[in-house]
Each structure stands twice: as C-alpha cells, then as structure tokens.
Amino acid sequence: MEEHLGVRLFQRTTRNLTPTEQGQSFYRGATEILEAVETAEAKIVNLTENLKGSLYVAAPLGVGRRLIAPQVPIFLKDYPGVSLRLRLSDRKVDLTTEGLDLAFFLGQPVDSNLRIRKIADVRRILCASPEYIAQRGMPENGDDLVSGRHECLNLRFPGAKEFQWLLSTPTGPRRFRVSGRYESDDGDVLTDWAIAGNGVAMKPVFEIAEHLQAGTLVAVAQQNPPEPTQMACLFTHRRMQDPKTRLFMEFMIGRIATSIKATDQLYLAT
Known part of the structure; x- marks a missing residue:
C-alpha cells in the first residue's frame, strides 16, 4: 500500500508500529468511505424490504412483448412487495383517466401536459x-x-x-x-x-x-x-413521487436502451 501511495504510513521499530500523520489521514478517509458504503447498502436493503404496492404500466405490443415483459420478473424478484400489471396495446392511452403509473410509447405523445423521459431513438x-x-x-x-x-x-x-x-x-x-x-x-x-x-x-x-x-x-x-422515431416514457408529476414508479422507470430505461442498441448493431451487421 505504501508503495502504491508513495508515502510512509507507519513508523516501524523492532518493537512498535506507529501510524504516521499520512497513515492516520488515510485511515480516517478509508473509514469514512466504508461507513458511507455501509449506509448506502442499508438504505438499499431498507428500500427493497419496504417497497410495496402495485404498478400499472402500458406499452405498445411490440415494445411490451420484446423489451418490457422479459424484464418484469427480474424487477419483481428484487422487490417482492411490488406487483405489476402490464397492459399491451397499440392504441393510444390516457394516463389520467385509465389510472396508469407509466406509459411507454413510440413517436410523439398527444398530451403535452404530461412529463416525458426520452429513452432512445429507434431505427x-x-x-x-x-x-x-x-x-x-x-x-x-x-x-x-x-x-x-x-x-x-x-x-x-x-x-x-x-x-x-x-x-x-x-x-x-x-x-x-x-x-x-x-x-x-x-x-x-x-x-x-x-x-x-x-x-x-x-x-x-x-x-x-x-x-x-x-x-x-x-x-x-x-x-x-x-x-427514426423516439421511444419515451410518459408519466405525471404526481406518479413520479412514488418511489416504486421511479425505480421501475429507471430500471427499464437502461435495459430498453441496451436492447435497442444491440438489435441495431445486429441489423447493421447483416
């Protein structure tokens, strides 16, 4: 460790091993990092154990079947207190009247008053x-x-x-x-x-x-x-205050973007 840091961490004698000023500083910093990691882990464990309730999510048929449905079991395994209903339809949806938490879509939304989170450009x-x-x-x-x-x-x-x-x-x-x-x-x-x-x-x-x-x-x-057309997620501000809604959206966004990129590369290679 001393060779890696380029400083002496301990004063050594035949009988004693005493930390130097740099060694004490390194120890305090390392301890703070470990405590922060333990705190973060505890928060995640607490969130996982306490997250409960149902999610109602809509998506077009192709998006839902190929990109979302395969990932749902992974999410629900991580959050056993959560249940999810996935509605698949190529028809337009109305988040407010239908009580939806999230709606994934391709193209441009009709209701500009809702919040939009772009996921990817779709070839x-x-x-x-x-x-x-x-x-x-x-x-x-x-x-x-x-x-x-x-x-x-x-x-x-x-x-x-x-x-x-x-x-x-x-x-x-x-x-x-x-x-x-x-x-x-x-x-x-x-x-x-x-x-x-x-x-x-x-x-x-x-x-x-x-x-x-x-x-x-x-x-x-x-x-x-x-x-190209955009793939995005549509939601209301009120729904996004719910931790499980935010978590599911972030969970899906990364996986959808990765899947789209992979299939594009596969197509370009043919």
Missing part, C-alpha cells in the same frame, strides 16, 4: 418478404411505394384519416402518402402479413431483428429509409 426500416419481392419486384424508394404497384401494410390509429410514411430524402424528411388494402391496430399482425408475402411494412428494427437474420424479411426502398 425503423421498410421490409417485405422474398416471396413478395419475387412477385411485385423490389421497391427502390418512396416513389415506388406510392406508384400503385405495391401493397403497403398500415398501422391504424384512432382518428387517422390517411397513412403517411415519413422517409429520409436527400433534401430532408418527406411524407409519402401510401395506400393498401391491409390495415390493423396490432403491429405484430402487420409483421405476420409481411412475412406471408402480403406487402411492405414499416417496422422498428428491434421488433423484426430475428426475421431479418433468418431472411424471412428483407429491407426494401433503402434509398429512402424511414426517419
């Missing part, structure tokens, strides 16, 4: 099956998609009057008004339709990474890829 791609491409041809860009030669699979939200895909172009983001005979309010249904060769879908990479790897879906219209 999206346009995709179709090899069978669809063999029948209809490979769409190269957004103009191909609106030419009438392709079937676009659309996610239906309440109140939506038309379907517009926000794609990247050399001059900036541009909305392409797409059409098709297939629409659903369930994103996983669109994925199934795309795999079955029924059309082109816009999907977050994390939802279809395994299908891209397996080759059952391939990226199309890569001249105009979709603009």
Whole structure:
C-alpha cells in the first residue's frame, strides 16, 4: 500500500508500529468511505424490504412483448412487495383517466401536459418478404411505394384519416402518402402479413431483428429509409413521487436502451 501511495504510513521499530500523520489521514478517509458504503447498502436493503404496492404500466405490443415483459420478473424478484400489471396495446392511452403509473410509447405523445423521459431513438426500416419481392419486384424508394404497384401494410390509429410514411430524402424528411388494402391496430399482425408475402411494412428494427437474420424479411426502398422515431416514457408529476414508479422507470430505461442498441448493431451487421 505504501508503495502504491508513495508515502510512509507507519513508523516501524523492532518493537512498535506507529501510524504516521499520512497513515492516520488515510485511515480516517478509508473509514469514512466504508461507513458511507455501509449506509448506502442499508438504505438499499431498507428500500427493497419496504417497497410495496402495485404498478400499472402500458406499452405498445411490440415494445411490451420484446423489451418490457422479459424484464418484469427480474424487477419483481428484487422487490417482492411490488406487483405489476402490464397492459399491451397499440392504441393510444390516457394516463389520467385509465389510472396508469407509466406509459411507454413510440413517436410523439398527444398530451403535452404530461412529463416525458426520452429513452432512445429507434431505427425503423421498410421490409417485405422474398416471396413478395419475387412477385411485385423490389421497391427502390418512396416513389415506388406510392406508384400503385405495391401493397403497403398500415398501422391504424384512432382518428387517422390517411397513412403517411415519413422517409429520409436527400433534401430532408418527406411524407409519402401510401395506400393498401391491409390495415390493423396490432403491429405484430402487420409483421405476420409481411412475412406471408402480403406487402411492405414499416417496422422498428428491434421488433423484426430475428426475421431479418433468418431472411424471412428483407429491407426494401433503402434509398429512402424511414426517419427514426423516439421511444419515451410518459408519466405525471404526481406518479413520479412514488418511489416504486421511479425505480421501475429507471430500471427499464437502461435495459430498453441496451436492447435497442444491440438489435441495431445486429441489423447493421447483416
């Protein structure tokens, strides 16, 4: 230790070992650190043992199934006094009227009065099956998609009057008004339709990474890829005063961001 610190910590004689001034200072500092660690550990143990109650959390289907649901058992194991209800739906939610503690979402929230915590930018791609491409041809860009030669699979939200895909172009983001005979309010249904060769879908990479790897879906219209969308968490100020709500949000944010980054890297490597 003395060699590491570059100072003498003890005065040594054949009979005695006496701490130097530097040694006494080091001892006091080390003791304070150990006490702080013990205090922090005690707080965590106390929080874990005393945290009780239920959480009501909402998320889109794909987000909930792939990113949130696998992590819930880990959180509940750490906090045995907590129970959690996970509501999955691609429909818009209302935190206040539905009594939700948290809502995870993709895109922009409708209610600007609520608090938002951004988690990550989500990469999206346009995709179709090899069978669809063999029948209809490979769409190269957004103009191909609106030419009438392709079937676009659309996610239906309440109140939506038309379907517009926000794609990247050399001059900036541009909305392409797409059409098709297939629409659903369930994103996983669109994925199934795309795999079955029924059309082109816009999907977050994390939802279809395994299908891209397996080759059952391939990226199309890569001249105009979709603009990224944000994933965020929506909550009210009052709900965030609850320790278990704060803990669950922080717990999930790190894990979701890590999962999204991993699937993006997997896609880029294909």
